[in-house]
Amino acid sequence: MKGAIFTGLAEFVEQEHSLTLWLEVVDSCTLASKGEYLTTEIYDDEEFFMLAHALSEKLATPAPDLYRGFGVYFFPTLMGIATKYASHVEDVFDFIIIVDSVIHTEVQKADPLAYTPTLLYDRPDDNTLVVRYLSKRKMCHFAEGLILGAAKHFNQKVELSQSQCLLKGDDHCLIRIQKR
Amino acid sequence: MSDQNSKTIDDYKNAVQLLENALQRERNSKKLLEQKLDEKAQQRLDENKEFLKAYQEATSRQIQLQFLSMLNQGMISDRSLKEMFDSYCHNLQQLLEQCPVFLASLTKQTSWQLQQLPTPSSSWQRIDLTTRLEDELTHLISHDQQHWHRQELNGEDPFSTLFHNSTMLFYVISISKSQQRIILLDINHYCYSDDFKNTLRVSGQSFTTAINKRMTEIELSYNNQKLKHTLSTLKKTQQQLAHNDKMASLGQLSAGIAHEINNPIGYVASNLGVLTDYFEIYKNTLNVLSNSLTDKEQEIDPLLSYALEDTPPLIEACKTGVDRVAAIVNSLKTFSRKEQDEFGEVNINDAINSAIEIVWNQLKYEHQLNMQLTPKLPVIHGNFGQLQQVFVNLFVNASHAMSEKGELTVMSQVIADEIEITVSDTGCGIEQKNIKRLFEPFYTTKKENEGTGLGLSVSYAIIEKHDANISVNSALDKGTTFTLRFPIPD
Structure with missing residues (x-):
């Protein structure tokens, strides 16, 4: 997983809670990187899950809520990166559709052959976008948070629903986004 | 709080502030470094970039080619249309996450059929169609071919009762002017890459091309068969024409011969009758004269009494010979169509049965008779006596062809608009070279005095007069079958 996610999580904890909480969480986990992250590097996925699990326990927050909250927080960072690729984007759906290529490019910078999630889209009508999320990391709730962050950024109201979910044993997550 | 303590706290605060500043500077420098x-x-x-792009494209194309290659395997040319649709639908199902597949078929431009393949492991299931579904299918068929079309189903859509999901993809394929198919996919999402959607589109076009190719092959094969059949009919007709021509020439010749022989035979027969009468007169006169002769005079010619005894049988033999010649001439007349017998309604089974009665004595001790006559055959327009003559000829020939314990099978049946009669024996068979000449007059393979060689030629002429035809199949040492086909009058 790209280091930017780790550094983003550190910022999220520090901003939303405290620096000491982050330091405590890092100390509570046995991390190969010792919690020393560079945004440009790639780190073991397992480190992220350990940190997220420890945070969830310390904050007594369900993991889906934590991931979703982190997604919303992380959106501006993603937007900052995405602006390089599509400065003209003004709609939440248009943004979501370019996210897949943004993620790919960002990960490929660190390692051209590194694993990336796959996002596939379908737009049955103007007000609906269906996102098919395929990832061994099963971080669909983080993806939901990013979508909610994007909606907030573009000042649009959306409703999300998942008809299928990797965490429930399905082959993929199907996230239906409905504009309101 | 003492001044000392308050100084210490200020120092700590100062130190924390300095550390925070240092941390911020480290963070900023780290960010700069990361940038x-x-x-x-x-x-x-x-x-x-170029390399990575090429790599991604190659990977994507490889998947695309793998799928299209899989599809092509299901479209090999010796497969039937049903097998091709079956294979393509199964492949689509595998490609699209085991989605249920429907296949709607329109035949004769009016009649719809709908089948469902719920899972890859199941077989096709027939679905009863409502008028609404038929109307909807008729609407879908008007969509253009070569593209997958998409329809989002709501509760009012007639397909919503059949589909598990709310998205329908469909593809229209025209097989011929009167036959069309629609492949309908019941999918729960259509979140696929452009490459994937393109592959799906290409697969549909490839499949349509394969179906069109197959249809062309079927049509070519059908036309080829038709041409072969026409050629075969042409050859038969050509042979028949040549045969008819030969038979007509032989008929004319026979008629001439019959005419020429008829007169001399007439006066020879008449004269033989007169001669018989004259002989009686000579004989009576000689008897009277001999009574007046002395014994010595009566010994003048010992051969005279022998001649007197021998003459009547000789005349009788001549009469028999003349009768036989007359009968042959009569047969020749039939062959040359000189007779004008009346035609009427005839039951062929009756003609067969009566012919059997005639030859029964010849058959009953030596052979087995197997009659398979279809009851209540339609009547034909013909001459009972002539048909009887034909069957007698065939039965006698069969009897002569078989050694002891042969089997004669006579079968009658209706085939389309004809009555077919087969006469089969288990005899010695006919050599191929002889089959061609079988119906020629005077052609016989029988021993001298056993046959005139007119039986089958006369039969042939009779059969022709009935607008019927006769053919023969024979295998040496196995037997011969004559097949006669009579048209059933309208």
Whole structure:
């Protein structure tokens, strides 16, 4: 997983809670990187899950809520990166559709052959976008948070629903986004 | 709080502030470093961009080719249309996450059929169609071919009762002017890459091309068969024409011969009758004269009494010979169509049965008779006596062809608008070279005095007069079958 996610999580904890909480969480986990992250590097996925699990326990927050909250927080960072690729984007759906290529490019910078999630889209009508999320990391709730962050950024109201979910044993997550 | 303590706290606060500033500077310098690293990484990525793009395209194309190759395997040319649709639908199902597949078929431009393949492991299931579904299918068929079309189903859509999901993909394929198919996919999402959607589109077009190719092959094969049949009919007709021509020439010749022989035979027969009468007169006169002769005179010619005894049988033999010649001439007349017998309604079974009665004595001790006559055959327009003559000829020939314990099978049946009669024996068979000449007059393979060689030629002429035809199949040492086909009058 790209280091930017780790550094983003550190910022999220520090901003939303405290620096000491982050330091405590890092100390509570046995991390190969010792919690020393560079945004440009790639780190073991397992480190992220350990940190997220420890945070969830310390904050007594369900993991889906934590991931979703982190997604919303992380959106501006993603937007900052995405602006390089599509400065003209003004709609939440248009943004979501370019996210897949943004993620790919960002990960490929660190390692051209590194694993990336796959996002596939379908737009049955103007007000609906269906996102098919395929990832061994099963971080669909983080993806939901990013979508909610994007909606907030573009000042649009959306409703999300998942008809299928990797965490429930399905082959993929199907996230239906409905504009309101 | 003492001054000392308050100084210590201020020092700590100052130290924390300094540390926070230091941390911020470290963070800023780290960010700057990361930015530089990112720029370097971007530069490296840009340098390898073409390679990565080519790699991704190759990977994507490989998947695309794998699927299309799989499809092509299901479209090999010796497969039937049903097998091709079956294979393509199964492949689609595998490609689209085991989605249920429907196949709607329109035949004769009016009649719809709908089948469902719920899962890859199941077989096709027939679905009863409502008028609404038929109307909807008729609407779908008007969509253009070569493209997958999409329809989102709501509760009012007639397909919503059949589909598990709310998205329907469908593809229209025209097989012929009167036959069309629609493949309908019941999918729960259509979140696929452009490459994937393109592959799906190409597969549909390839499949349509394969179906069209197969239809052309079927049509070519059908036309080829038709041409072969026409050629075969042409050859038969040509042979028949040549045969008819030969038979007509032989008929004319026979008629001439019959005419020429008829007169001399007439007066020879008449004269033989007169001669018989004259002989009686000579004989009576000689008897009277001999009574007046002395014994010595009566010994004048010992051969005279022998001649007197021998003459009547000789005359009788001549009469028999003349009768036989007259009968042959009569047969020749039939062959040359000189007779004008009346035609009427005839039951062929009756003609067969009466012919059997005639030849029964010849058959009953030596052979087995197997009659398979279809009851209540339609009547034909013909001459009972002539048909009887034909069957007698065939039965007698069969009897002569078989050694002891042969089997004669006579069968009658209706085939389409004809009555077919087969006469089969288990005899010695006919050599191929003889079959061609079988119906020629005077052609016989029988021993001298056993046959005139007119039986089958006369039969042939009779059969022709009935607008019927006769053919023969024979295998040496196995037997011969004559097949006669009579048209059933309208």
